[in-house]
Amino acid sequence: MIKFIVLDVDGTITDQNRILNPEAISCIRKGVEKGIHFSLVSGNVIPVMYGLKTFLGINGPVFGENGGIMYYNDKIEKFFDKTRPFSFLEYISKKSSVKPYFTNQWRETSAAFSMNSEDENIVRKEAEKWRLEIVDSKFTWHIMNQKQNKGYALGILMKMFNLQWDEILVIGDSDNDDAMFKLPVKKASPFNATDSIKSMSDYVSDKSYGYEIRDVMNKFNLL
Ligand code: CA
Secondary structure (H helix, E strand, O other): OOOEEEEOOOOOOEOOOOOEOHHHHHHHHHHHHOOOEEEEEOOOOHHHHHHHHHHHOOOOOEEEHHHOEEEEOOEEEEOOOOHHHHHHHHHHHHHOOOEEOHHHHHOOOOEEEEOOHHHHHHHHHHHHHOOEEEEEOOOOEEEEEOOOOHHHHHHHHHHHHOOOHHHEEEEOOOHHHHHHHOOOOEEEEOOOOOHHHHHHOOEEOOOOOOOHHHHHHHHOOOO
16 A cells, blocks of 8 residues: 655656646645645755745655655754765866856755756766766756765665555656666656656656646545
């Protein structure tokens, strides 16, 4: 039985322009009233995740920076450090089109950037040398520590709530969701998801950008 629904934010409960889908919010509210727990796991910064949790009434922990940091019960917990991601950002900015992203002022465990797509291979190789991970959320690029990903966040959640794999349903759409889609949890994706995410999903909705939430919750008998 599903006890926890873990949602990505951008492109999963929002549209292409990151506007929240009111129908997705209404489904989350219905789920909460039925006693289902929700968590958000995003590449975004923890002040934004705190805002989303508060204003959407998310009843579980929320994770920012792809699992590097968590807000729950008026406490923020950091699982990684930002020193090396920020040093790498400074280094690679001088050698490529990489430009720091303005949300870095609120980042505590990772760094975000934009770049010209032809630099992807160079930046990826350099990150490997530094033993750091880079990932594309479709909205921005992220530099993270090794093992820092949404799968790590799921591990924290399982320990906190003593959950089994099949008690968790994850919904996501892009490459930074890969790590949680590789775990033996239940997985669903919107139609706008990447081919890789779709291929790992137990269920792919024919709806996109937040409209899949009702469809997925119906499919798993959660509404
Ligand atoms: Ca996403």
